[in-house]
Structure formats: structure tokens, C-alpha cells
Amino acid sequence: MDDSLKYIRVAVEFNTRNLYTYAISEESLGKIKRGSRVLVPFGKREITGYVEEILDNKDTNGYQIKEISFVIDEEPLISDDMIRLCHWASEYFLSPIAFFYRCAYPPGSNFASSLKIAKKEEIKVDEYFPLLSDKEKELLNIIEDKKAVTVKSLKKKYNFKNVYTLISKLREKGIIESFQKIGKPKISEKLATIICRGENFDEAENRAKLGSNQLKLIELIKKEERVEFSIASKITGITHNSLKSLEKAGFIKTDKIRIYRKPDYEISTEHETSLKLTSYQAIAFQKIIEAIDKAKSTVFLLHGITGSGKTEIYLQLIQYVLSKGKNALLLVPEISLTPQMLSRFRARFGDKVAVLHSSLSYGERYDEWYRIYNGKAQIVIGTRSAVFAPIGNLGVVVIDEEHDDSYKQEEIPNYDAREIALKRAEFESIPVVLGSASPSIESYYKAKKGEYCILSLPERATGIPLPIVKLIDMKREKNKVISKELRETIQESCRRSEQAILFLNRRGYNRIVQCYSCGAILTCRDCSVSLVLHRSDNLLHCHYCGALSKKPPLCPLCKKEKLKGIGIGTESLEAEIKEILKGKRVQRFDKDALTGKKSLSAILETFKKGEIDVLVGTQMLSLGHDYPNVTLVGVIAADQELNFPDFRAAERAFQILLQVSGRCGRSNLPGISLIQTYQPDNYVLEALKNHDYESFYEKEILFREKFKYPPFSKLINITFSGIRQVEVKKTALSFKSVLKEKISSKTVQILGPAEPLRWKIRGKYRRQILIKYTDEPQAVKKALDEILKNEFSRKKGVMISIDVDPVNLL
Numbered sequence: 001m002d003d004s005l006k007y008i009r010v011a012v013e014f015n016t017r018n019l020y021t022y023a024i025s026e027e028s029l030g031k032i033k034r035g036s037r038v039l040v041p042f043g044k045r046e047i048t049g050y051v052e053e054i055l056d057n058k059d060t061n062g063y064q065i066k067e068i069s070f071v072i073d074e075e076p077l078i079s080d081d082m083i084r085l086c087h088w089a090s091e092y093f094l095s096p097i098a099f100f101y102r103c104a105y106p107p108g109s110n111f112a113s114s115l116k117i118a119k120k121e122e123i124k125v126d127e128y129f130p131l132l133s134d135k136e137k138e139l140l141n142i143i144e145d146k147k148a149v150t151v152k153s154l155k156k157k158y159n160f161k162n163v164y165t166l167i168s169k170l171r172e173k174g175i176i177e178s179f180q181k182i183g184k185p186k187i188s189e190k191l192a193t194i195i196c197r198g199e200n201f202d203e204a205e206n207r208a209k210l211g212s213n214q215l216k217l218i219e220l221i222k223k224e225e226r227v228e229f230s231i232a233s234k235i236t237g238i239t240h241n242s243l244k245s246l247e248k249a250g251f252i253k254t255d256k257i258r259i260y261r262k263p264d265y266e267i268s269t270e271h272e273t274s275l276k277l278t279s280y281q282a283i284a285f286q287k288i289i290e291a292i293d294k295a296k297s298t299v300f301l302l303h304g305i306t307g308s309g310k311t312e313i314y315l316q317l318i319q320y321v322l323s324k325g326k327n328a329l330l331l332v333p334e335i336s337l338t339p340q341m342l343s344r345f346r347a348r349f350g351d352k353v354a355v356l357h358s359s360l361s362y363g364e365r366y367d368e369w370y371r372i373y374n375g376k377a378q379i380v381i382g383t384r385s386a387v388f389a390p391i392g393n394l395g396v397v398v399i400d401e402e403h404d405d406s407y408k409q410e411e412i413p414n415y416d417a418r419e420i421a422l423k424r425a426e427f428e429s430i431p432v433v434l435g436s437a438s439p440s441i442e443s444y445y446k447a448k449k450g451e452y453c454i455l456s457l458p459e460r461a462t463g464i465p466l467p468i469v470k471l472i473d474m475k476r477e478k479n480k481v482i483s484k485e486l487r488e489t490i491q492e493s494c495r496r497s498e499q500a501i502l503f504l505n506r507r508g509y510n511r512i513v514q515c516y517s518c519g520a521i522l523t524c525r526d527c528s529v530s531l532v533l534h535r536s537d538n539l540l541h542c543h544y545c546g547a548l549s550k551k552p553p554l555c556p557l558c559k560k561e562k563l564k565g566i567g568i569g570t571e572s573l574e575a576e577i578k579e580i581l582k583g584k585r586v587q588r589f590d591k592d593a594l595t596g597k598k599s600l601s602a603i604l605e606t607f608k609k610g611e612i613d614v615l616v617g618t619q620m621l622s623l624g625h626d627y628p629n630v631t632l633v634g635v636i637a638a639d640q641e642l643n644f645p646d647f648r649a650a651e652r653a654f655q656i657l658l659q660v661s662g663r664c665g666r667s668n669l670p671g672i673s674l675i676q677t678y679q680p681d682n683y684v685l686e687a688l689k690n691h692d693y694e695s696f697y698e699k700e701i702l703f704r705e706k707f708k709y710p711p712f713s714k715l716i717n718i719t720f721s722g723i724r725q726v727e728v729k730k731t732a733l734s735f736k737s738v739l740k741e742k743i744s745s746k747t748v749q750i751l752g753p754a755e756p757l758r759w760k761i762r763g764k765y766r767r768q769i770l771i772k773y774t775d776e777p778q779a780v781k782k783a784l785d786e787i788l789k790n791e792f793s794r795k796k797g798v799m800i801s802i803d804v805d806p807v808n809l810l
Contacts, residue, residue, distance in 0.1 A: 005023040005024065005025060005026075005065075005067070006023070006024050006025075006026060006029045006054070006055070007021055007022065007023055007024065007055040007065065008021070008022055008024050008029075008032070008038075008051050008052075008053065008054050008055060008068075009021055009051075009052045009053035009054075009055065010022050010038060010040055010049035010050065010051060010052060010068075011049060011050045011052050011096065011097045011098040011101065012040060012042050012047055012048075012049040012098055013047050013048050013049070013096075013098045013099065013102060013110075014042065014047065014096070014098070015096060015412055015799065015800075016096060016788075016793055017094075017096055017785060017788045017789045017793070018789055018793055019052055019053070020040070020042070020049070021055070021065060022038075022040050022049075022065065022066055022067065022068045023065045023066065023067040023068070024038075024067065024068050025067075028068070028070075028071050029054070031071050031074040032051050032054075032071055032074070033051065033054075033075075033076060034051055034052065034053070034054075034076070034083060035050060035051065035076035035078050035080075035082075035083045035101070036050070036051045036071065036072075036073050036074075036075075036076045037049070037050060037051075037071075037072035037073045037076075037101075037105065037110075038050075038051060038068045038069075038070070038071050038072060039068065039069040039070055039072060039111050039182065040066070040068050040069060041066050041069065044115055044164070045114070045115055046069055046182060048072070048098075048102070048110045048111060049068075049098065050097070050098050050101040052097070069182070072110075072111060077105055077106065077373065077390070078101070078104045078105065078390065079390070079392065081392075081427060081428070082104050082388070082390065083101075084427065085104075085388075085420065085423065085424055085427065086100035086101055086103075086104055086388075087100075088420075088423055089413070089415055089420050089423075090413075091781070092419065092423075092781075092804065093413060093414055093415045093416075093802070093804045094716075094781060094784055094785060094788070094802040094804055095412055095413030095414055095415065095802065096412075096413065099412060099413035100388075100413055100415075103385055103388045103413070104388040104390070106187075106366050106369045106370065106373075107187070107362060107365045107366055107369060108185060108186035108187035108362040108363075108365070108366050109185045109186075109187060109188075109366065110185060110186075111182060111184070111185055114150045114151070114152055114181050115150065115151045115152075115178060115179075116148040116149065116150050116151070116178065116179055116181050117143060117148065117149055117151065117167055117170075117176050117177070117178045118143060118147060118148040118149070118176065118177060118178075118179075119140065119143050119175065119176055120174070120175065120176065120177055123174070123175050128140075128173065128175055131173070135166055136166055136169065136170060139154070139163075139166055139167075139170065140170070140175065140176075142154070143176065148179075148181075150181075151163055151164070151167070186362050187362045187363055187366040188366075189258050189370075190258065190259055190260075190261055190363065190367065191256045191257065191258060191259070192228050192229065192230065192256070192257055192258075192259045193228070193229035193230075193243075193254050193255070193256060194226055194227070194228055194229070194254065194255045194256070194257050195217070195221060195226070195227050195228075195229060195232055195243070195252050195253070195254055196221065196225060196226045196227075196252065196253050196254075196255070197221060197225070197252065197253065198246075198247065198249075198250045198251050198252045198253045199250045200249060200250035200251050201218075201221070201250075201251055201252065203251070204218045204246070204249075204251040204252075207249075207251075210246075211242060213236050213237045213238045213239070213242055214238065214242050214245075214246055216235070216236035216237070216238070217232055217236045217238045217242075217243075217246070217252070218251065218252075220232060220235060220236060221252065228259075229243065229254075260367040260368075260370070260371055260376075261361070261363040261364045261366075261367045262364065262367070262368075263355050263360055263364050263368070264598075272347045272348060274312075274315065274316055274319065274348075275309075275312050275461075277309070277312065277313070277316070278309065278457075278459065278461055280308070280456065280457045280458065280459060281308075281309050281312065281313055281457065281461065283455070284300075284302060284313055284455040284456075284457065285313055285316060285317065287300070287453065287455060288300055288313075288317055288396070288431060288433060288455075289317065289320050291431040292317075292320065292321060292324070292395055292396055292430070292431055295429045295430065296429065296431060297425050297426045297428075297429050297430060297431065297432070298431045298432075298453055299422065299425075299431070299432045299434065299446075299451070299452045299453065300431060300432065300433045300434065300452065300453050300454075300455055301402075301434050301436075301439055301443055301444070301446075301447045301452045301453070301454045301455065302433055302434065302435040302436070302455050302457065303436065303437075303439055303444075303447075303454060303455065303456050303457065303693070304435065304436075304437060304456070304457030304458075305437055305457065305458060305459070305460065305466060305662070305691065306437045306460075306466070306658070306659065306661075306662025306663075307460040307461065307462065307464070307466075307626075307662060307666050308437070308457035308458075308459065308460055308461055309457065309460075309461030310400070310435045310457065311341060311344065311400075312461065313433075313435075314330060314398050314400070314433070314435070315344065315345065315348055317396055317398070317433065318330070318349070318379055318396065318398075319348070319349075321395035321396050322349075322352070322378055322379075322395075324395060325393070326393050326394065326395030326396075327378045327379065327380075327391050327392070327393050327394050327395060328378070328379050328380070328394065328395060328396050328397075328398070329379075329380050329386065329387070329389065329391060329394060329396075329397045329398070329421070330345075330379065330380065330381045330382075330397075330398045330400065331382065331383070331384065331386060331387060331397070331398070331399045331400065331407070331417060331418075331421060332381065332382070332383065332400045332401065333383070333400070333401045333404035333406045333407060334383065334404075334406055334620075339600070339601050339604060340604075340625065340626060341381075341400075342355065342381060345379065345381060349378075349379055351376075351377070352377060352378045352379050353377060353379045353380075353381060354368045354371050354372050354376075354377035354379065354380050354381070354389075355368055355380075355381050355382060356368055356369065356372075356380060356381075356382030356383070356385060356386040356389060357382050357383040357385075357386070358383065358385070359597070369389070369390065372389050372390055372391050373390040377391075378391075383406070383417075384406065384407050384408075384409060384415075384417035385417075386417075387417040387420045387421050387424065388420075394424075394425075394428050394430050395430055396430055396431055396432075396433065397421050397424065397425045397430060397431075397432045397433070398432075398433045398435065399417075399418055399421055399432065399433070399434050399435065400435045400436075401435065401436055402418060402434035402435060402436045402439065402440065402443060403436045403438055403439055403440040403443070403651075403655050405652070405807045405808070408805075408806075408807045408808075410803070410807075410808060411801075412801060414801065414802065414803045414804065414806075416805055416807075418434075419805070434452070437658060437659065437662065437693075438654060438655040438658045438659070438693055439693075440651070441651055441697065441700055441701065441704060441710070441711065442710055442711045444697055445701065445711040446711070460666075462666070462667075464665065464666065464667065464668065465665070465670075466662070466665065466671075466691050467633070467661060467662070467664045467665035467670070467671030467672055467673050468670070468671070468672045468673070469661055469672075469673045469675065469688055469689045469690075469691065470672065470673070470674050470675070470689070471675050471677055471680040471685055471689060472485055472486065472674055472675065472676045472677070472680075473677070473678070473680045474676050474677060474678050475678055477676075481568050481572075481573070481576060481636065482576065482577075482580070482634075482636070482676075483674075483676055485674065486634045486674045486676065487580060489632055489634075489672070489674060490502075490577070490580065490581065490614065490632065490634065491580070491581065493631055493632045494581055494584050494613050494614070496631075497610075498629055498630070498631040498632070498669065499607070499610065499612070499613060499614070499615070499627065499629045499630045499631070499632075500613070500614045500615070500630065500631070500632040500633070500634065501614075501615050501617070501621055501630055501632070501633045501634070501660070501663050501664065502573065502577065502614060502615070502616045502617075502633075502634045502636060503617065503618075503621055503622070503633065503634065503635050503636065503660045504568065504569070504570055504573050504616070504617075504618065504635075504636040504637060505618050505619050505637075505640060505641065505656070506567070506568070506569045506570065506618070506637075506640065507532065507534075507543065507569050507570055507571075507590050507591060507592055507618060508532035508533060508534050508541065508543075508569035508570070508571055508592075509532075509533050509534055509535040509565065509569055509571040509572045509575075510532065510533040510565025510566055510567055510568075510569065510572065511530070511532055511566065511567030511568070511569055512530045512532075512565070512566045512567050513530075513531060513533055513540065513551065513563055513564070513565050513566070514563070514564060514566050515555035515557065515558060515560065515562045515563055515564075516562050516564050517555065517558055517560045517562035518555060518557050518558040518560070518562075520555055520556070520557040520558065522540060522551075522552075522556070522563070524542035524544065524545065524547055525547070526542070526545050526547060526760070526761075526762055526763040527542055527544045527545050527547075527758070527760055527761050527762065528758055528759045528760040528761075529542060529543070529544055529758065531549070532569065533551060533565050534571060534592065535571050535572075535575075536571065536592060538550075538551070539551070544758070544761055544762070545761065545762045545763075551563065568636070568637070570588055570590045570592075570616055570617060570618060571588065571592075573616050573636060574586055574587075574588045574616045577614055577616060581613065581614065584613045584614065585611060585612045585613045585614070586612070586613065586614045586616060587603060587606070587607070587612045587614070587615055587616070588616050588617065589603055589615050589616065589617030589618075589620060589621060590617050590618045590620060591618070591620070593617075603615075604625065607627060608627055610629060619656060621660055621663065622656055622659040622660040622663070625663055626663075626666055627663070627666070628666060628667030628669070629667070629669065630663055630664045630665075630666070630671070631664055631665060631669045631670065631671050631672065632664055632671070632672055632673075632674070633660055633661050633663055633664045633671070633672075633673040633674070634673075634674050634676070635657060635660065635661075635673070635674070635675040635676060636676055637676060638653070638657060638675050638676060638677040638679075638685065639677055639678050639679055641653035641656060641657065642677075642679060642682060642684060642685075645757060645810075646808070646809055646810065647704075647707070647709045647809075648807065650683075650684050650696075650700055650703075651700060653684050654684050654687065654688060654693075654696050657675065657684075657685075657688055658688060658691070658693075660673075661673035661675075661688070675688070683695075683696070683699045684696060687699075708772065708774065710805075712774065713772050713773060713774045714772075714773055714774075714777060714804075714805065715770060715771065715772055715805065715806055716770075716771040716773075716780065716784070716802065716803065716804050716805075716806075717768060717769075717770055717771075717802075717803040717806040717809060718735070718768065718769040718770075718771070718784075718800065718801070718802055718803075719756075719766055719767070719768050719800070719801045719803065720732040720735070720753070720766065720767045720768070720769075720798055720799070720800055721761070721764040721765065721766045721767075721798070721799045721801070722764055722765060722797050722798040722799060723763060723764055723765070723797075724765070724797060725765040727797050727798055728764075728765045728766070728767050728798055729753070729765075729767055731767075731792075731795060731798040731800075732752070732753035732767035732768075732769060733753060735753075735769065735787065735792060735800070736750060736752070736753060736769055738787055738791050738792075739769070739771075739783065739784070739787065742783035742786065742787070743779065743780060743783050745773075745775070745776050745779065747773055747774045747775035747776060748771065748772070748773040748775075748776065748779075748780060749771070749772040749773070750769060750770075750771055751769065751770040751771075751772065752767070752768055752769040752770055753767040753768060753769050754767065754768060755767060755768075756768045756809065756810055757810045758810050764799075768809070770809070781804075784802060788800070788802070
């Protein structure tokens with residue numbers, strides 16, 4: 001054993017729960033501690049790892065221990081508190097700790113390596129060609145034209161399969177060599193050149209040889225003292241070469257400073273000052289600030305009807321927290337869908353606000369992260385990943401629309417930002433505010449049991465009544481998409497110069513393309529879903545993998561010219577409304593209509609100005625929008641939400657329909673929500689008609705209790721996926737067998753393995769095992785942890801994903 005080397009245990013960015021031992025020099029050892037990032041060799045590549053443990057000594061048992069490549073961070077960028085939170089999340093959600101560390105580090109800052117191959121210089125390929133297979137020859141021809149080729153490009157650009165086998169054979173024959181190329185992080189600091197006076201500045205004006213642009217710059221510096229080069233260039237036309245000659249003569253000096261890339265958001269002037277709270281708002285506000293003052297980790301469920309002023313409470317709570325020298329974290333379900341909320345916070349708090357969400361560029365996210373880390377922002381507003389923001393000295397955590405499923409991440413690491421936020425607040429002894437007009441069943445159940453403190457806002461802040469909700473029985477409409485009543489109400493709304501919102505939670509023109517001769521439905525080659533016809537590009541879209549294809553002229557099965565589009569989407573609804581309202585301004589508002597970074601804000605701003613009469617859209621319409629001239633909401637197909645094959649379908653339907661109905665009647669103009677349905681007697685719609693969350697909850701909780709669904713049990717969904725269907729099925733059966741040996745409790749049910757509704761996604765077949773348990777959560781998780789670390793630590797060909805507290809079982 002080399003005494004000059006020490007050893008560390010590292011969590012690598014790979015889907016494994018195990019830690020790996022690496023050697024490290026004594027010099028490098030002095031630069032690291034727990035949580036530090038290191039680049040390590042792992043298999044055929046080098047990946048980012050996180051130091052978990054520094055070993056006193058290590059008996060190598062004669063094995064060759066790989067040495068780390070280098071230390072990325074000499075000081076961890078995450079605090080001990082964040083390391084503690086990441087460990088809790090890893091244990092609770094049974095996802096690798098390295099992935100949670102990655103969530104906590106600056107986005108885009110990881111190093112990565114790529115495997116490259118090249119032909120050996122001394123090799124003459126012609127001599128080897130008779131000994132090679134066709135694929136080996138093809139690979140060599142590509143390599144000969146280039147100095148070196150990445151394996152990634154061979155797989156993606158040149159569509160090579162089994163590329164590692166080919167590389168291995170060519171390497172054994174001595175024809176090629178392979179090596180790792182370590183790439184730089186995607187993002188780094190952005191630096192700007194600052195120009196100021198030099199030692200000889202006063203002599204500059206007397207130099208006759210200076211150009212006009214240079215003289216303009218001298219005059220600009222006289223006025224401004226310091227100016228950024230990019231600004232100076234626009235004003236004076238100065239070039240880099242002209243700048244260098246001025247600097248060489250000592251007329252000016254330049255320096256590099258860091259600048260932050262900031263997201264471009266509009267700031268409202270309507271909400272710069274605090275509004276007077278209603279009596280209900282004031283009671284809620286007072287109870288929360290008492291918990292803030294006492295540093296208690298109380299959880300408040302702020303149950304307020306649509307328009308009740310929850311956002312104003314958030315604003316004033318955060319203002320109170322800042323006055324106490326503390327910071328605040330506000331989580332929202334989809335930041336890009338709530339420009340009004342962000343605008344209000346910017347107006348009230350200015351640059352104290354930092355924003356974190358996936359729609360920002362990598363550079364913007366990187367710099368916003370560092371603004372928070374460096375203490376330049378005291379308020380963080382963001383989507384689920386913002387729960388890991390490096391903001392210290394927190395005073396309050398607010399989770400807006402706490403019922404929203406987008407707080408749950410459904411890819412590795414599978415985590416629920418709500419649970420992590422609650423645990424973070426508990427660790428830091430601060431209150432959490434969960435806000436919603438339609439709380440999740442689990443949250444309301446906890447409030448009823450006294451685990452959460454419930455605060456009610458039963459009235460709109462303006463005193464304006466809630467909109468009338470009317471159910472339209474579509475059984476009487478003879479298969480019409482838009483009922484007579486809804487059609488006439490839309491027309492009347494436009495005649496009064498009022499605005500309407502039409503909700504249909506399905507994108508595209510036709511949801512299905514079917515042959516009406518043999519009945520075949522066009523489906524995605526790589527996913528077990530039907531293809532959706534979009535008229536905007538006249539292509540068939542898969543909404544799961546993104547594949548595009550042309551609509552065939554003939555049915556692929558029976559070869560007849562009988563293909564027909566069935567089912568309505570937002571595109572066809574938009575077309576029908578335009579036909580009904582000739583000359584009126586109709587705009588679609590869904591993912592496909594947003595063609596650029598600012599298109600969402602542009603559409604909403606146009607709607608706010610009254611330049612759109614009818615907005616047709618999906619779930620994007622339901623949250624955070626407040627437009628005083630909207631008097632009508634039309635729900636085209638409520639049954640699509642009700643009939644989803646999931647135990648949460650009723651809850652989701654009530655929540656989304658309540659939210660979208662609440663978009664109208666928010667000013668002195670009365671509002672009406674018309675909901676088209678074939679099930680007008682459904683208890684969800686009956687409760688919705690009366691804006692009665694309580695009656696909905698009472699019926700829904702009985703169903704949950706009867707069938708032992710959450711909150712009366714806990715769920716863990718285990719998904720197996722791979723390109724070989726037989727191997728996936730075999731692995732799932734084997735996993736269940738091992739699991740049953742480790743868990744024998746009667747309070748634990750192991751269901752499956754079974755094919756989910758979406759049994760194939762992106763070319764990978766899927767099987768699921770569902771664990772339902774009412775007791776012994778630690779025993780269940782311990783058994784799964786042991787299996788993942790031992791029997792199934794690295795199962796080749798099959799990906800195993802653990803989803804604790806799943807929100808989607810499809």
C-alpha cells in the first residue's frame with residue numbers, strides 16, 4: 001500500500017446507492033471535506049463525485065484503488081445544513097445522495113468527460129481491411145476523416161449500435177486508441193471589461209493622432225469616471241484594438257469585474273405598496289408572525305378561496321421577515337405561468353428577489369444561484385428545485401398552490417419539494433405556509449387532525465362574490481363540442497366587450513387518428529400512446545417522447561384510405577371558436593403556442609390590454625392570472641379530468657376546475673363558469689357548483705379510507721424499464737421475490753409486477769411494483785435500501801426507479 005496516498009468514500013453521479021473508495025494524495029486531502037466535489041474515474045468515463053467520508057486508513061487487500069482525477073471545489077459550496085437536508089432527502093426518497101448534492105450545487109457547473117477514439121498514427125488501415133467486419137470498416141472510415149471522434153457522436157450522429165463492442169474489438173487489434181477528454185463546465189462567471197482613467201489620462205486630449213472614437217471615449221470617461229466596454233462601444237464606436245492602444249499609452253486602465261445575468265421580467269407599478277388586509281387576512285397574518293417571532297416550525301394551511309388575497313399575505317409576511325433581518329423562500333408550481341405574481345414581488349422588493357426555474361438560461365440560473373449564495377438576494381422565488389437554494393438565515397417558507405403535482409419530480413432523483421421544504425423548515429425552526437384554494441387531501445386531513453394549523457380566507461379580498469358555476473348536461477346536445485348555451489354566452493360576452501376563457505386540457509387538433517375501416521389507431525413507435533395530429537405543422541406528435549411524423553395517406557394495417565382524426569384539442573377548439581366569432585380576436589394559450597422565451601408574457605399582456613377577446617388554453621390558464629374584464633369561463637370537457645384511471649382523479653379534477661372557474665368575476669363585473677359534462681350528478685361537480693371544498697373532502701376521504709389510499713396508507717412505486725421486454729419482466733419478478741423474503745408484515749401489500757397504462761415510453765418497456773403500507777415505514781425502506789445496495793445494485797440493461805409517495809401511477 002502506497003503510504004503517500006489516503007482514501008476517501010465518494011458518492012458518484014450514477015444511479016446507485018453505494019459509495020466508492022478512491023485514493024487521494026495528501027496534498028489534495030488537505031483541500032477537501034465532506035460535500036466537496038471531485039472528478040473520479042468510473043467505468044469507461046470520468047464523472048462528478050461528492051466526498052462523503054475521509055478514511056483514517058484503508059486496507060486495499062491487494063486491489064488497485066483508482067485515484068481521483070482532481071478536486072473541483074477546494075471548499076464545498078454547500079453548507080453543513082444543506083448536506084444534512086440532502087442526506088435526509090436521500091434516505092426518505094431512496095434516491096442516490098449524489099443526485100441531491102447536484103441539486104444543491106450551482107446549475108451547469110459540473111465537469112464532465114467524454115470518451116474519444118482515434119486511429120493510431122502508424123497504422124495503415126488498408127492492410128487491416130480484409131480482417132474487419134463491415135461495421136468495423138464503417139467505423140474506421142469515419143475515424144480516418146477526423147482526428148478524434150466522441151463515442152457520443154458515434155451513437156447519436158452516426159447511429160452506431162453496440163459501439164462499445166466495436167471499439168473493444170478494434171482496440172484489441174491495435175488499430176485504434178481511446179482516451180478521456182475532460183470538458184469544461186457548461187457555465188462559468190460572466191466578466192465585463194471596465195474602463196477608467198489611466199496615469200496619463202490628462203494628456204490624452206492633446207494627442208493629435210487619436211481617432212474620433214478614442215476622443216469620444218475620453219470625453220465619456222470624463223463624465224462617467226468608469227464605464228463598461230460594451231456600453232462604451234455602443235456610444236462611441238470604440239473597438240478592442242483602439243482600446244488597447246489607449247491602454248498601452250497609459251490614457252486609460254481596464255479591469256475585469258463579474259456581472260450577473262439577470263432574468264428579464266416586467267415590473268408592475270400597481271402593487272408597489274402594501275394593501276390593507278381584510279379581517280380574515282389580518283387574523284391569518286398575525287398567527288403566522290407569532291410563529292416567526294417564536295422561531296417555531298409550525299405548518300400553516302392557508303385555505304383561501306380564489307381571489308381571497310393569499311398573495312398579499314405572502315408579500316406582507318416576507319416584508320415582516322426582512323424587517324427582522326431574515327430571508328424568505330417562496331415556492332410556486334410553475335414560475336413561467338405566474339408572471340403577475342413575480343411582477344408584484346419585483347415591484348415590492350426590487351433586486352432583493354432572485355428567481356430559480358428551468359425556463360431560465362443556464363447562465364441566468366447560474367448567476368441567480370450565486371446572487372443568493374453571495375447574499376445579494378434575500379428572497380428566493382422558484383419552482384421545486386429552489387427548495388435547495390443556498391439561502392441562509394431563513395425566516396419563513398411559503399409554498400403557493402401546495403396541492404400542485406409539479407412539486408413532485410418524477411425522474412431520478414424522485415422527490416417532493418413540499419416534503420423537503422417542510423423538513424428544511426423543521427431543521428431551521430421556522431414556520432411553513434401552505435397556500436391553496438383546494439388543498440391536497442393529505443394536507444387537509446393533517447389540518448383536521450391538528451398536525452397543521454388551518455387558517456381560512458372564506459371571502460374574496462375585494463368583497464366581490466364568487467362566480468356562478470353552472471353545469472351543462474351534454475347528453476342533450478347531440479355530440480356537439482360546444483353547447484348551445486355556452487355558444488350564446490360567449491357571443492353575448494363579446495357583444496358586451498368582455499373577455500372569456502375556454503379551458504380544454506388537451507393539446508393538438510385531433511387526439512387520435514383512426515382508420516374507420518379496420519379500427520386501427522396510429523400510435524408512437526417508441527411509446528404505447530396514440531399520436532396527436534397538430535394542424536400548426538400538419539404532423540403527428542407524440543406528447544411523451546416528442547417524435548414527429550407525417551400522417552400517412554393509407555392505413556398502415558389495412559392499406560385503405562380511411563384515416564380520420566377523432567377527438568378535439570386546443571387547436572381545433574380555437575378554429576371552431578374563430579368560426580363562431582367571425583372577426584373577433586381568439587388566441588390559443590398552450591405549450592405549442594409559446595414559440596419564444598417571452599411569448600407567454602406577451603400573450604398575457606395582450607390579453608390584459610383587452611386586445612384578445614377569447615383565450616383558449618390548457619391547464620396553463622388555471623393558475624395565477626387575474627384579469628378584471630374576464631366574465632366567462634367555459635370548460636369544454638370536464639369528464640376528461642374526472643375519468644382518469646388514477647385514485648387521485650377526483651381530487652385533481654376538483655382542484656383544476658375550481659382554479660380555472662376562479663379566473664372570472666374578479667372585478668365589479670359578475671362572472672359565470674359554464675362546465676360541460678356528461679356526469680352532472682358527479683359529487684365532484686356538485687361540490688364545485690357550490691364552491692364547497694368541505695363537502696368534496698368529506699366524500700373523497702371516505703373513498704380513500706375504504707380502499708386504504710393516502711392519507712390512510714403510504715405508497716412506494718417501483719418502476720423497471722429497459723429495451724428488452726423479457727429482461728424487464730424477469731427483473732421485476734426477481735425483485736418482488738427478494739422483497740417478499742425481506743418483508744413479511746401483514747400491514748404491507750406488494751402489488752404486481754404489472755404493466756402500467758403507459759407500458760412503453762421512449763423505446764423502453766416498463767413494469768411496476770406498488771408497495772402499499774400502513775405501518776413500519778422504516779422496515780419497508782430498509783429492505784428496499786438493502787436490495788438496491790446489494791442484489792440489484794447495478795442491474796445491467798434494466799433501470800430501477802423508486803418513487804416514494806408517488807403522484808402518478810401511470
